[in-house]
Amino acid sequence: MTYVNVLHMACGTRERNPMTTLEYKLLGMLARQPMSGYDLVSHLKQPFVPFGPISHTQIYPALASLERKGLVRYHIVEQQAVRPDKKVYELTEEGRTALRQWAESPTPLVFSYDEFFLKAYSLWLADPERMIERFREQAQLHQEKLALYEQVLQSKQLAINAGSEQADVFEERDVLFQYVIGYEQNYLAWCQSVLQYLEQRKHQHSQEGKQV
Amino acid sequence: MTYVNVLHMACGTRERNPMTTLEYKLLGMLARQPMSGYDLVSHLKQPFVPFGPISHTQIYPALASLERKGLVRYHIVEQQAVRPDKKVYELTEEGRTALRQWAESPTPLVFSYDEFFLKAYSLWLADPERMIERFREQAQLHQEKLALYEQVLQSKQLAINAGSEQADVFEERDVLFQYVIGYEQNYLAWCQSVLQYLEQRKHQHSQEGKQV
DNA sequence: TTAACCATGTAAACCGTTACATGATTCG
DNA sequence: CGAATCATGTAACGGTTTACATGGTTAA
Numbered sequence: 001m002t003y004v005n006v007l008h009m010a011c012g013t014r015e016r017n018p019m020t021t022l023e024y025k026l027l028g029m030l031a032r033q034p035m036s037g038y039d040l041v042s043h044l045k046q047p048f049v050p051f052g053p054i055s056h057t058q059i060y061p062a063l064a065s066l067e068r069k070g071l072v073r074y075h076i077v078e079q080q081a082v083r084p085d086k087k088v089y090e091l092t093e094e095g096r097t098a099l100r101q102w103a104e105s106p107t108p109l110v111f112s113y114d115e116f117f118l119k120a121y122s123l124w125l126a127d128p129e130r131m132i133e134r135f136r137e138q139a140q141l142h143q144e145k146l147a148l149y150e151q152v153l154q155s156k157q158l159a160i161n162a163g164s165e166q167a168d169v170f171e172e173r174d175v176l177f178q179y180v181i182g183y184e185q186n187y188l189a190w191c192q193s194v195l196q197y198l199e200q201r202k203h204q205h206s207q208e209g210k211q212v
Numbered sequence: 213m214t215y216v217n218v219l220h221m222a223c224g225t226r227e228r229n230p231m232t233t234l235e236y237k238l239l240g241m242l243a244r245q246p247m248s249g250y251d252l253v254s255h256l257k258q259p260f261v262p263f264g265p266i267s268h269t270q271i272y273p274a275l276a277s278l279e280r281k282g283l284v285r286y287h288i289v290e291q292q293a294v295r296p297d298k299k300v301y302e303l304t305e306e307g308r309t310a311l312r313q314w315a316e317s318p319t320p321l322v323f324s325y326d327e328f329f330l331k332a333y334s335l336w337l338a339d340p341e342r343m344i345e346r347f348r349e350q351a352q353l354h355q356e357k358l359a360l361y362e363q364v365l366q367s368k369q370l371a372i373n374a375g376s377e378q379a380d381v382f383e384e385r386d387v388l389f390q391y392v393i394g395y396e397q398n399y400l401a402w403c404q405s406v407l408q409y410l411e412q413r414k415h416q417h418s419q420e421g422k423q424v
Numbered sequence: 425t426t427a428a429c430c431a432t433g434t435a436a437a438c439c440g441t442t443a444c445a446t447g448a449t450t451c452g
Numbered sequence: 453c454g455a456a457t458c459a460t461g462t463a464a465c466g467g468t469t470t471a472c473a474t475g476g477t478t479a480a
Binding site for chain 4: 425426427428429430431432433434435436437438439440441442443444445446447448449450451452
């Protein structure tokens with residue numbers, strides 16, 4: 001064991017723990033609008049927030065960690081009745097800088113596929129009938145999601161015409177919608193083309209059955 | 213040490229731990245071809261295996277767990293020189309059944325986005341110049357991946373024409389390629405459309421700058 | 425001589441999910 | 453009367469990553 005590699009940590013305490021993806025997601029949302037932990041959870045359920053579901057049990061410790069790092073601060077909002085007070089978090093200047101630097105940094109391509117695609121890898125040993133069923137099911141689900149996205153996008157564009165918020169943020173958002181809509185379209189088209197193939201093969205097999 | 217494995221352990225112990233996605237990935241690969249843990253790791257680096265990278269430290273315990281469940285068995289292949297013996301794993305009948313049942317089961321839609329897309333969510337506070345750089349970079353990476361997929365697909369189709377392996381498995385594989393190629397095409401198209409938008413806006417801003 | 429290849433594993437640290445905990449209010 | 457909503461958290465568990473461990477061969 002040779003070099004101890006001091007360097008790099010130069011300043012005493014600095015940041016003990018590096019940032020996680022989760023923390024950047026939270027920063028990303030808080031940068032647009034100050035919110036409490038609970039608000040973040042409900043916000044994540046909206047169809048136009050592109051981060052998956054995150055449970056509150058992860059969010060509260062993460063917010064505390066961001067605060068320790070000086071990237072967010074909160075002020076307490078008292079609630080009516082006996083409810084616990086709300087802690088509304090917002091970014092500090094350091095937080096905004098950290099988020100911008102992260103967004104501006106290069107990203108390597110690491111691909112992860114969805115579970116249905118993984119199953120498709122072992123499709124060849126499945127029962128054809130049941131597989132057709134599953135692909136129909138999947139096509140249905142993606143179609144619904146696509147319809148939802150298109151609907152939200154439409155109502156969002158109406159809001160732009162009404163001039164209710166800053167056009168800048170909205171324009172950027174449409175960029176995100178472009179992607180997810182394209183994604184769903186591709187998935188749907190794939191399901192349909194596989195269905196076509198499977199059903200064609202089914203008919204071939206049944207005819208072969210008659211001949212034999 | 214002959215294996216003890218008391219016939220599924222009837223009711224008493226049954227399966228302590230449920231199957232993980234990782235274990236199904238391994239089953240999926242082993243169903244196509246018997247392999248050792250090391251082989252699995254190298255196989256995962258091939259561009260036509262659609263599971264992400266899996267480290268060997270996960271694979272070895274997972275294989276042991278699959279064996280305890282009676283879904284795989286192995287035979288030892290001695291290596292030349294001092295190298296440790298290879299354990300070549302293959303599916304048992306129970307393993308094949310478990311994999312088929314998993315592949316045939318319904319899959320809920322749970323969406324997860326890639327890291328670059330997450331960054332795009334906070335694009336609005338990034339420096340436009342640097343963002344253009346990153347989108348170019350990303351477009352490049354996806355273009356390369358697309359070219360790779362198309363190349364592999366082509367050489368695979370040549371292999372079919374030469375009749376080297378069962379057509380059935382190959383046909384199913386092309387189904388997977390259809391998807392990943394579509395995916396990359398969509399991503400690339402998205403990057404390019406965003407680039408167009410960003411560059412257009414850049415020129416507008418520089419003209420405004422001249423006027424002011 | 426350093427790195428990469430072959431081949432297997434264990435141990436600790438880290439991240440995410442599930443279960444537990446509280447407690448008033450409102451809707452079906 | 454049970455379930456959902458608001459609002460915050462801790463503790464245990466399980467899956468993943470990174471570091472540690474071994475050890476001979478081959479190519480840059």
